[in-house]
Structure formats: C-alpha cells, structure tokens
Amino acid sequence: MLTSLRHYPVNNFYDEALAAPDQPRESAKQLFSQLNDTFFNSFQELQKSSEAAIAQMGISFTVYSDNGNIDRLWPFDVFPRTICSQEWQSISTGLKQRLKALNLFIEDVYNDQQIFKAKVIPKEVILSSKDYRPECRGMRLKHSSWACICGSDLVRDASGTVYVLEDNLRVPSGVSYMLENRAVMKQVMPEVFQDMNILPIDQYPMQLLSMLRSLCPHESDNPEVVVLTPGIFNSAYYEHSYLAHEMGAELVEGSDLVVLEDNCVYMRNIEGLKRVDVIYRRIDDAFLDPEVFRKDSALGVPGLMRAWKAGNVAIANAPGCGVADDKVVYAYVPDMIRFYLNEEPIIENVPTYLCSRKQDRDYVLGHLSELVVKPANESGGYGLLIGPKASKEEIETFSKLIQDNPRNYIAQPTLNLSTVPTVCEEGLEPRHVDLRPFILQGEKSYVTAGGLTRVALQKGSLVVNSSQGGGSKDTWIVVTEEDACFQE
Amino acid sequence: MLSRVAERVYWLARYIERVENTARLAKVHSQLMLDLPKSVKLSWYSLVQITSNEAYFAANYDSRSEKNCMTMLLSDPNNPSSLMSSLRWARENIRTTRDILPREAWVHVNELYLLVKSQQEDFETRAKRNALLSVIIRACQAFSGMLSGTMSQNDTYRFLKLGMFIERADMTTRLLDEGGLYIAQECFENEEESHFDAILWAHLLRSISSYFMYRQQYQSEISGQEVISFLTQDPSSARSLSYCLKAMYTIMDDLPNPSAVQTALQLLQQKINAEKLLILGSHELHDHLDWIQSELSMINNLLYDIWFNPRRVS
Numbered sequence: 121m122l123t124s125l126r127h128y129p130v131n132n133f134y135d136e137a138l139a140a141p142d143q144p145r146e147s148a149k150q151l152f153s154q155l156n157d158t159f160f161n162s163f164q165e166l167q168k169s170s171e172a173a174i175a176q177m178g179i180s181f182t183v184y185s186d187n188g189n190i191d192r193l194w195p196f197d198v199f200p201r202t203i204c205s206q207e208w209q210s211i212s213t214g215l216k217q218r219l220k221a222l223n224l225f226i227e228d229v230y231n232d233q234q235i236f237k238a239k240v241i242p243k244e245v246i247l248s249s250k251d252y253r254p255e256c257r258g259m260r261l262k263h264s265s266w267a268c269i270c271g272s273d274l275v276r277d278a279s280g281t282v283y284v285l286e287d288n289l290r291v292p293s294g295v296s297y298m299l300e301n302r303a304v305m306k307q308v309m310p311e312v313f314q315d316m317n318i319l320p321i322d323q324y325p326m327q328l329l330s331m332l333r334s335l336c337p338h339e340s341d342n343p344e345v346v347v348l349t350p351g352i353f354n355s356a357y358y359e360h361s362y363l364a365h366e367m368g369a370e371l372v373e374g375s376d377l378v379v380l381e382d383n384c385v386y387m388r389n390i391e392g393l394k395r396v397d398v399i400y401r402r403i404d405d406a407f408l409d410p411e412v413f414r415k416d417s418a419l420g421v422p423g424l425m426r427a428w429k430a431g432n433v434a435i436a437n438a439p440g441c442g443v444a445d446d447k448v449v450y451a452y453v454p455d456m457i458r459f460y461l462n463e464e465p466i467i468e469n470v471p472t473y474l475c476s477r478k479q480d481r482d483y484v485l486g487h488l489s490e491l492v493v494k495p496a497n498e499s500g501g502y503g504l505l506i507g508p509k510a511s512k513e514e515i516e517t518f519s520k521l522i523q524d525n526p527r528n529y530i531a532q533p534t535l536n537l538s539t540v541p542t543v544c545e546e547g548l549e550p551r552h553v554d555l556r557p558f559i560l561q562g563e564k565s566y567v568t569a570g571g572l573t574r575v576a577l578q579k580g581s582l583v584v585n586s587s588q589g590g591g592s593k594d595t596w597i598v599v600t601e602e603d604a605c606f607q608e
Numbered sequence: 609m610l611s612r613v614a615e616r617v618y619w620l621a622r623y624i625e626r627v628e629n630t631a632r633l634a635k636v637h638s639q640l641m642l643d644l645p646k647s648v649k650l651s652w653y654s655l656v657q658i659t660s661n662e663a664y665f666a667a668n669y670d671s672r673s674e675k676n677c678m679t680m681l682l683s684d685p686n687n688p689s690s691l692m693s694s695l696r697w698a699r700e701n702i703r704t705t706r707d708i709l710p711r712e713a714w715v716h717v718n719e720l721y722l723l724v725k726s727q728q729e730d731f732e733t734r735a736k737r738n739a740l741l742s743v744i745i746r747a748c749q750a751f752s753g754m755l756s757g758t759m760s761q762n763d764t765y766r767f768l769k770l771g772m773f774i775e776r777a778d779m780t781t782r783l784l785d786e787g788g789l790y791i792a793q794e795c796f797e798n799e800e801e802s803h804f805d806a807i808l809w810a811h812l813l814r815s816i817s818s819y820f821m822y823r824q825q826y827q828s829e830i831s832g833q834e835v836i837s838f839l840t841q842d843p844s845s846a847r848s849l850s851y852c853l854k855a856m857y858t859i860m861d862d863l864p865n866p867s868a869v870q871t872a873l874q875l876l877q878q879k880i881n882a883e884k885l886l887i888l889g890s891h892e893l894h895d896h897l898d899w900i901q902s903e904l905s906m907i908n909n910l911l912y913d914i915w916f917n918p919r920r921v922s
Contacts, residue, residue, distance in 0.1 A: 351704075352703065352704050365707065370610060375612060376610055376611065376612050380921075387610065388612070388917065388918055389609055389614075389922075390611055390614050390763065390863065390914075390918070391864045391865075391922040392865070392918045393919070
C-alpha cells in the first residue's frame, strides 16, 4: 500500500483511486505499485517541480477582475486521476452518441422541426432560448456538423455512476491545458509513463485539424483553416494560440478577415487577400458579425454570416448551435437520443427539474436548500445557487429569481462528486473532481482519451472552475488486465 | 504572414527607434545648452518644433520652460509622441507578437518599460535625466543587436528592419532641421560666435553617434554643408537618408509585390542625391526637409496599400 496514503480518509464519496483503505481501484493499481515507497515529501517535491515546469513553459490563464486582468500560472496537481480503458470505451461511445443526437437536433430545429411536431420537446422552450438564432433557419451543414467541438462535463456520484452534467457546445475551452498537463507529467514523472500502459492524447490537434478540414464546404485539396480569436485580452488566448500553433493554422483576429462582394471570406496577409475556407472561431455568436448580431462588436467580421449562409465558408462551431447548450435543452437530451437515433442513452443525465414546469417548480421552491440551481445559459460556474451551502438571503433571492423568470432556471440534486488524492499542505487528501472530455464531430467522430480533470482545491468545495479557485490534474486512461475494471 | 502581424512588428521597430532617437535628441540638447555662450538664445522650445508638437504644446502647456518642454517630450503620457508613449506602444506591440519574436524580445522591452516608468521623475533634473537617457539609448541598441543576432532573415525580420530604417530616416531629417533652425534664429549674428556653429554641428553628429564616422571621412573643419551632405547623400553612413532608403529598397526585394514602393523609394533617392546646394538656415533647407518627411509618410502609406491593408486578391 502507498505509504503516503496510510492516513487517507475513506468516507461517503467515491474515490477514483481507492475502493477501500489498502485497496486501490483497478485503474490505479499499477500507479500504486510504482509509487509504493514514495513518501509524502517526495510528492511535495514532484509538486514543486511541476509548478516550476509550468512557470518555465509559460502555461497561464487570465482572471478578469475589477483591478484589471491578471495572468496567473495554471494551477495543477501532480497526483493523476486514473480511469480504466474499458470503462472509458463505453463513456466514449456514449459521448459520440450524445453529440450525434445533439447535432441532428440543431439541424432539425433550424429546418423541419420534427421533434416539435412529434411533441417530444415543447417548441416554445427552444424558441425562447437566448441562443436560438432565427438567422440560421434553413441552413443545412455538411455532415450535419453544427457543434463540431464539444466539451462535456462528466461527474461521478457516490454510487460510482458517471453522469453528463452539461454539454458545452458554444466555444468550449480547456483542451490545451489537458495537453499541457500531460507534457508537465511526462517531464516530472517520466519513469511512470515508461512502465505503464497509458493512452496517449497528443494526437488531438491533428484530429482537430482533420475534422476542420472535413468541414470545407467545397472541393479543395488544401483548405485554408484559421483560428479566430477575440485577441490577447481573452482569458483563453493562450489556448487559441497554442492550438493554432499545433495545427499550423493562422491565428487571426476579426480585423484580419474581410468579406468581399463575392460573399467569400479572405484573410489579409502580405501577399494580398487569401481565401479562407474553414474558421475555427473562439468568439461568441453575439460578436461574430456586426451586420447581423451586436452592432458594436469590434471583434467580429462584417458579412461573415452572409458568407456562411452562401455556403462559402464553414464556421466551427456553427452559429446558432448554442441553442443546444441551454440547461433546459439539456434535460431533453436523452429523449433526443431516442428520437433521432432510436437508441437508449449510454451515459445518464443528472436528474433535472425544469422550473418552467409547474410541478417541477413547486418542488424546487420547496427544496431550495437541498438543490443546486443553475441559470439556463451561463457558463463558468457563475450565477449558481448551491442550496446546502447557501445563506437564507441567497435562498430568498433565488426563490424570487425563479418565480420571476422560471424558464431561465433548472435545479438538480446536490451531487456527491467523486474524489482523487491531491497534494495538500499536510498530506494527500481527497478533493472533488469532474472531467471534461472533448468530442469532435465532422466527417468522423473522435473523443479525447480522457480529458481535462478539474479539481476543487479547497477542502469540501465542489467548484472546480479555474476562474474560481479550481485546479487540474492529468487524466490517465489506463489499459489494464481484461475485464478487471468492473469487479470491484 | 498576416498583414496585422507585419504591421505590428513594423511599428514595434519604429517605436523602439523613436524611443532611442527621442532620447538622443533630448540628451544632445541638454549638452548643447552647456557649451553655447550665454548670449546665444538657444531655446528648449526648439525640441517641440523639431518633433512637430507645437499644437499639442500650445494646448497643454503654458510657459516654454525646460521642465515643460522636457515633460512633453519625455514623460507626458497623453502626448502620443512622447518617449514614454512610444515605449508603451512598443511594449503593446511586442505583447501581441510574442509568438513570432525571440523570447528575450519581450523581456528586454518590458524591463526597459518598467525601469523608465519607475524612474520618470529623473527626467526633471538635468544630471539624472542624462543618466537615464543614456540607459535608454543603450537598452534600445541592445534590443536591436539582440534581434539581429538571433532572428532568421524572414518576413518578420524584414518588417522590423523596414520600420527601423524609415523611422531613422525621418529622425535624421528632424535633426538636420534642428541644426538649420538655430542658424535661422540668427543666434550666431556676430563674427566671434561663429565658431559655435561647429560646436553645434559636432553635437548633432554626436547625438546620432555619427561624429566619429564623419571625422574619418572629412578631415577638415566641420562644416554645416558637409554635415548635411553626410547625413543625406552619403551612401554608407548608417544614418544617412540615402543609406536608409537603399536599405529599405534591398529588404523589399524579398517581400511580395514590392515594385510600386520600390519605385517611390528610387525617385525619392534620386531627388535627395540631386539636391546639391542647400544653404544653412535657409527656408529652402527647411522646406526640403519637410518635403522629405512628407515623402516618407507617403512611403509609409504605400506599405499599407501593399502589405498592411491589401485589397487585392492574391
């Protein structure tokens, strides 16, 4: 048994590394045998060298604050999170299934609306979504790929069941940190990788590029793919520049692109104007095209929507795909899977109460102190109510917010997120984690081997967002002895 | 290469060159004040004129004191052409082009920016001012040297060089104008003060580190006429107009579609070389220098048409 885990508490949570005291889970067995005699101070040293590596590689993220934006070093914990490859296989199939259904749904919403006609989802729920874009009506996309890049958040509850917590379909971020985390781990614990069978993840940028190229709306041997960033002041700029660099694509800002009378998109470069075929955009719909959306947007490209609708350029993710990234729509994803694919969902949804339904609303208002309440379309963990931790005033505020605008709120039971040993001041302690794998859908589908494990570094905290004190871990999909995973 | 990126590195180099030249200008002026006799009415305000800041000065300052002129030229954060503003813009440009420049580039400029920012009040006293200006000049030279010692001869480097040379050419015209200005003020009315003429020109040459090179070429007494010729027509002096234009021309050989701007450079070059008799302190010299400045700004615009804001599909 791992020396430094001798005093590791075992409680009501599912721990990803330990099934019981002295009993590592299948996915962690190899790791434990490697680290058998590692004392806690060695972990602290590994932690220090990983932080030094992060500083040296310049891995940072931006925190917006009232006192200006601060560039912070990426918070990282050196103890990895492990998952069995067999379990991952099934999760991965489930994620592809989910994204496929979501894409069919988006195309349906903007075209025939069969799912409304079949009364599977009420029409008004969708058409009232903040992210429904009437401008997209009638658009059909190659491979029906609207949400081409999806970052789904997975959580595991006390029973060990994995749920999808939300699907991020607009401009999901974090994948570069997943890749950098692995690079850091290889630097500080190279021996472990040599002796264990951990699935590699480095192929993501190439998979992303090949997916983007498959979106090119016309025949082309060498489509011009660009990454569109809002610029250096965006919190994810580091990632934009990282991905562009890894794919060998230009990193452009709105002002680099121009749409001419032929409704084609061109990029300004020193040779002249060069035609652009595929845009991996990292700016929100609202800022995409001042001719159509926000007039005051200086980040976007005037005429971009014209070019897209004329079928002269592919945009990933497509404008309007946020309609499926609404927490109310989320509640219907299992129904979508049954409706479009005629399959049963492989990964479950977290039970969700829709405040727009009277029955659900009454339940939510009566049980606010037990539930997590979320606004339907915010991201980054903002505007949440965590019932068990909320004050009386907060609960009253939310009660009023829900009654004023029921469509805008959903509620879910408080989940007992699983834990992973984490290097803390006094020793290895359990901290709550989630997991964000990235799913690509173009001509083919692809899921990263693992994803970005986010960890709430504060004791007892469930908030994993890096903007709010969360950290991250490397995620290992471990190939183990056959069928051994589920014997625990 | 993206137009925006090319434009940013071009301006990065222009701003760094401008920081260096502004520092030189302020330093030589301070030195000059010490050497010229009291009867010579050398004014701090001429620095405002040379840098074409008359309107800004009139709107924001009252007396034409040393302090006001120096503040406007060096530390005024609202004056877009102050040394501090140029340095701030250089830093912004480098921040947004870090991924194509050597790592040290950001470190150099950021360090200089933080240093100058924390010691700005040194600009107010002469002794400290000169020390700080020397530090700035040296840091800019180190920056240019670091780039030429580490960068590949690629498009990024070419646009950096273009920015440096066009800014340098512009500053050379302004320095010559400064020399002419004093003469025009008829500071040197009487015979016995006429040898200060030579002091003035020697200072100007020193301000751009060209004194030694000039001396090697002309062994006679310093004459304004020859200085003008040295700084405009000399084909090999690092700061002469002719040399800067020629260098720009050659750099453009390796950039796409350079012909229009190369033709313009050639024409300007011919006109500069043809100008033979420029009388010190005359309006003609001033007008000629003004005209060159406007030609340089026209060339700057051509760079926009061809590379920074192209409208033609390639």
